[in-house]
Structures are given as structure tokens and as C-alpha cells.
Amino acid sequence: MVRFSASGVRLDQALAFEANTSRAKAQEWIEAGLVTVGGKVVTKASYKLKGETVEVEPPPPLPASVAAEDIPLRVLYEDPDLIVINKPAGMITHPAPGVYSGTLVNALLGRYGLDVSLGESEEEGELRLKAPRPELVRPGIVHRLDKDTSGVIVVARHEAAHRRLSEAFAGRSIYKRYIALTVGIPREGILSAPIGRHPVDRTRMHVGGVAARHAQTEFEVLAVAEPHALVSAILHTGRTHQIRVHLKHLHAPILGDEVYGKPSDLIARQALHAYELRLQHPRTGKYLHFVAPIPPDMVRAWERLGGVWPADLHTEGLEADAVGPFR
Numbered sequence: 001m002v003r004f005s006a007s008g009v010r011l012d013q014a015l016a017f018e019a020n021t022s023r024a025k026a027q028e029w030i031e032a033g034l035v036t037v038g039g040k041v042v043t044k045a046s047y048k049l050k051g052e053t054v055e056v057e058p059p060p061p062l063p064a065s066v067a068a069e070d071i072p073l074r075v076l077y078e079d080p081d082l083i084v085i086n087k088p089a090g091m092i093t094h095p096a097p098g099v100y101s102g103t104l105v106n107a108l109l110g111r112y113g114l115d116v117s118l119g120e121s122e123e124e125g126e127l128r129l130k131a132p133r134p135e136l137v138r139p140g141i142v143h144r145l146d147k148d149t150s151g152v153i154v155v156a157r158h159e160a161a162h163r164r165l166s167e168a169f170a171g172r173s174i175y176k177r178y179i180a181l182t183v184g185i186p187r188e189g190i191l192s193a194p195i196g197r198h199p200v201d202r203t204r205m206h207v208g209g210v211a212a213r214h215a216q217t218e219f220e221v222l223a224v225a226e227p228h229a230l231v232s233a234i235l236h237t238g239r240t241h242q243i244r245v246h247l248k249h250l251h252a253p254i255l256g257d258e259v260y261g262k263p264s265d266l267i268a269r270q271a272l273h274a275y276e277l278r279l280q281h282p283r284t285g286k287y288l289h290f291v292a293p294i295p296p297d298m299v300r301a302w303e304r305l306g307g308v309w310p311a312d313l314h315t316e317g318l319e320a321d322a323v324g325p326f327r
Contacts, residue, residue, distance in 0.1 A: 003055045011037065011054070012045035019058060029056055033197035033210065040199050043211045059097035066095055066139075071107035076152065076290050081161040081283050083112065083140075086292040087153050089269050093144035105138060108155060114139040142166050143174075143238065151178070151274025152292045156282070164282035169238065175278035178233045178243055179222075179294055179313070181271035181302055183261060184252030185229045190218045191246050195239040204259060205241045207249045215239040217246045225307035228255065243272060255301060266301040273298055275313075 006014040015026040015035065027045045029035055035042060038052035074086040087093070087104060094105045108114055140155040142165045156162035168174050196209030216236035223230040229252065233243045244260045247253055253261030257270035264271075277290045293314040302309065309315055 001055065001057050003053060005051060005053050006049045007051040009049055010045065011035070011042060011047040011049055014049055015054065015056065018054075019056065021058075029058065033202050034059070036200075036202070041197050041202055041210045043197065066103075066105055066109060067101060068109035068113065069101060069106040070110050071102065073104075073107050073111060076292065077288070081157055081281065082165070083108070083155045083157060084277070084290050085153050085155065087145055087150060087274075089148050089150040089295065089297070092147045093153065094138040094141050104153070104155075105141065108140065112157070114155075114157065143169050145274055146241065146244075146270075146272075148269035149178075149272045149274060150292070150295050150298075152277040152290050153274065154277060154279065154290075161282040165279070168279060168282075172236060172238075173280070175276070176235045176238075176274065177276040178235070179273045179275045179298070180231045180233055180243065180247065181255040181267075181298060181305075181307075182229045182231050182247055182252040183255055184227060184250075185221060185224060186219050186231060186247055186250040186252035188219055188221055190216060190236070191250065192216045193246060193249055195242060195245050205239070205245045207245060213237075213239060215242050215246070217243055219246075219250070222310050222313070223307055225302070225305040228305050228307065230302060230307055230310075244270065264301075266304055267297050269297070271298050271301055 002019045004014070004018045012023055012026045012030060015030065016023040019026065030045045031043055033041050033043055035054065035056045037047065037049070037054050075083065076086055077084040085104065092099055092103045095103050140157060140162060142154065142156055142162060145151060145153055154165065156165050193207045193215060194212035195205050195207060195215040196212030198204040198206040198209050214237060218234040218236060220232040221229050222232050235242060244254055244257055248260040255261070255271040256264040256267040273292070273294055275292060275294065279288055280286065281288055291314055293316050296316045299315045
């Protein structure tokens with residue numbers, strides 16, 4: 001932890017001096033929301049200090065390379081251009097400070113030997129710290145899922161596919177539908193509520209937080225087991241923790257979400273699953289439709305609440321179409 005006070009100087013200049021680092025690195029920490037001034041997150045590097053206490057916990061450096069590991073993967077679809085995985089809960093998408101093994105990237109390198117020159121483009125989580133050498137730690141990754149969110153994720157196998165998929169995600173032309181179990185029954189319809197970094201807790205996001213950006217989610221209540229709900233959430237934007245933050249804002253946090261709600265005896269993680277993904281193939285333009293069946297822990301939790309699964313939702317144990325046309 002670096003802690004100091006200063007006055008009459010830019011935040012990035014003071015931080016670079018006190019942390020014995022470059023000004024560019026100090027700006028990365030500030031823009032990533034890792035720096036507090038007077039107990040509040042400040043993301044403007046040019047902020048002029050007025051004697052407040054500045055605090056930052058510099059992240060440990062990322063490794064120069066990532067090991068290929070023999071980790072089982074549930075592959076929904078693969079061809080020479082892309083891979084579609086049903087990611088389990090508990091698996092981090094890519095290495096991050098302090099976590100360098102056991103990630104989806106480690107598993108992909110072990111199974112496919114992806115070209116490590118494939119860097120990351122726009123993804124869900126735009127306010128995260130930028131990796132110093134992202135091309136070495138996120139090969140093929142064009143979007144991500146939170147560690148404890150399960151479900152469909154697509155990976156590019158070469159540069160052209162990576163570029164086209166990245167453009168599709170950035171242009172919001174990818175259809176992404178999630179299934180959640182909630183504590184409370186959210187209002188249905190499209191919620192437009194900007195999301196930014198929490199003004200005090202830098203690990204959380206918040207509606208109307210620091211440097212908030214437009215965020216839009218479409219909610220539908222599929223079934224109810226009072227006071228809980230089975231909810232469909234379609235992302236129209238891709239902000240960090242978007243569905244979790246928006247459901248908290250609607251007074252219906254996700255079951256088991258320890259960050260935006262409360263832990264639950266019914267499930268050991270947030271009950272959120274990336275159920276469906278629709279996109280155009282980056283080379284052929286063909287429309288592809290992927291479904292990842294709802295995993296057993298969510299199935300059990302909903303049934304223990306007395307809920308009944310709608311007939312049109314695929315759950316573990318029922319065969320789901322891995323790929324097909326739009327419906």
C-alpha cells in the first residue's frame with residue numbers, strides 16, 4: 001500500500017514520485033479506479049491535490065508468459081476460426097494479478113496452442129487495469145465472464161477472426177442472454193442506468209458511480225417462487241458486473257451474490273449463467289446460435305425454492321442444440 005498527502009500538484013505526478021514508478025503507470029492505476037483521494041476513487045489523472053490523503057495498492061506484475069495446462073473444457077463448437085466454450089463457475093477467463101494458472105486461457109493454450117500474439121479487444125469490464133503486455137496473457141479472448149458466472153464464451157483462433165469478433169462485440173451486434181435467480185422480483189422491461197466504479201469500494205461497480213457509462217439491460221421474469229424469481233437478462237451493453245449491478249438497483253439482487261447481495265445456503269456462487277449467444281461467423285457470415293444448458297447448482301437451487309423450470313429452457317441432463325440458426 002502506498003499512502004501519502006500532497007498539495008498543489010497533479011495526482012499522476014505525485015503518485016509517480018511517491019510510488020517510484022513511471023507517470024504512465026501511475027495514470028493506468030488512476031484510470032483503472034485503483035486510487036483513492038480522501039477516501040474516494042478519483043479516475044482523473046490531472047486532478048489537482050489539495051492536501052488529501054492518497055492511497056493505492058499497486059497490483060503485482062503480470063507474468064511475461066502463460067503456461068499451457070491440461071484442463072478439461074466443455075466445447076460447444078469449434079472450427080478453424082473460433083471456439084465456443086461452456087465455462088464452468090469458478091474459472092477465471094484470463095490470468096490476472098495473483099492468478100496465473102487454472103484460467104480458461106491456460107486451458108485453451110493446453111488444448112489448442114493458440115497464437116499468443118492474439119490480444120484482447122473490447123470486453124465486459126472496460127474499467128479494469130490494462131495489462132502491460134496483454135497479448136501474452138489473453139490470446140484469443142474477445143469478451144469475458146466473471147469468475148463465478150458460468151456459460152457461453154467465444155474465443156478467436158486467429159487474428160482476422162479476433163478482429164471481426166471484437167468489432168461485433170464493440171458494435172453490440174452480438175446477442176447475449178443470461179439466466180439468473182434473484183432475491184426479489186425485478187421490474188420487467190429495458191433498464192437504462194449508467195454504471196461506474198463505486199465511489200468508495202474500488203472492487204465494486206455502482207449505478208451512477210465514478211466515470212459512469214451508459215448501460216442497458218432487458219429483463220423478463222420467466223417464473224416466480226415468492227419471493228424469488230427466475231429472470232432472463234439480455235445485454236444491450238457490456239459494462240463490468242452489469243447484470244448484477246442492475247438487478248441490485250432493481251431491489252432484486254442475484255441469489256448467492258456476496259458482492260451485490262448476500263451469500264446463500266442454496267448455492268455457493270452468484271446464480272448467473274450466460275445461457276445463449278448469437279453471432280455471425282467471422283469468416284462466412286453465417287448466423288450461429290449457441291446454448292449452454294443451465295448447470296446443476298442453479299437447477300437444484302431453483303427447485304429447492306419451489307420453482308418450476310419453463311419447458312423451453314435447457315437444463316443439465318437435457319440435450320441442448322449447440323449450434324443452429326436464429327429462432
